Amino acid sequence: MVLSKFMPRNPQFSAKFAEAARNAHATAKALVDLLENYTDVDNKVQKVRDLEHEGDRITREVTSLLAESFIVPFDREDIIDLNNELDDLVDDMEDAARKLSLYGIEKPLPQMAQLARVVEQQCALLAQGMPMIEDSGRVRELAALANQIRELEDQGDTISDEVQRTLYLGVTDVPGMIRAMRSGEIANLLEDASDQAQRVAKTVESILLKNA
16 A cells, blocks of 8 residues: 555564574584584584574564564565475474484484585575565576575485485395384485475565565
């Protein structure tokens, strides 16, 4: 409505989404460290969980801001979707880390670290692009970042396919079957995180295009 042009928008939304993206990147880096340097596992898992709690805090703050704000920078539905998608992204990473400890995984599959690295690269791009969310002059730049995130997701799919092909090779007993199933579950969570990063990028790109 015309009146909205003369009413102040709450600038904290963009700042909070940028903060959430940085937290997702920090979570991904902690997950990479856990999987590439698989020592002191419980403490490293706790670091991931602490970052997930920080993400929950940011999610709650965005929800509160939305309830308090009459004029918002873009559609309320888009704010809700982006807020939830960023939260789900960090949740997937935390769930993978937690189950490494919960299941007592002694040696992660090498593909787990590869998948975590893919997610870390995607989150780095999200952290780079999120501050552009209200800058209609940077649509092309953000679209390029979104395309890189999609390409990384394709890499994640390839790695995940390799897990499925090799997961049960040489497994001949029940304990081995259980270990393989648990490793497969964790790998799937890492793939879910990669898919979720792509959803975040798609939503951000859509928001910017709507408001261009």
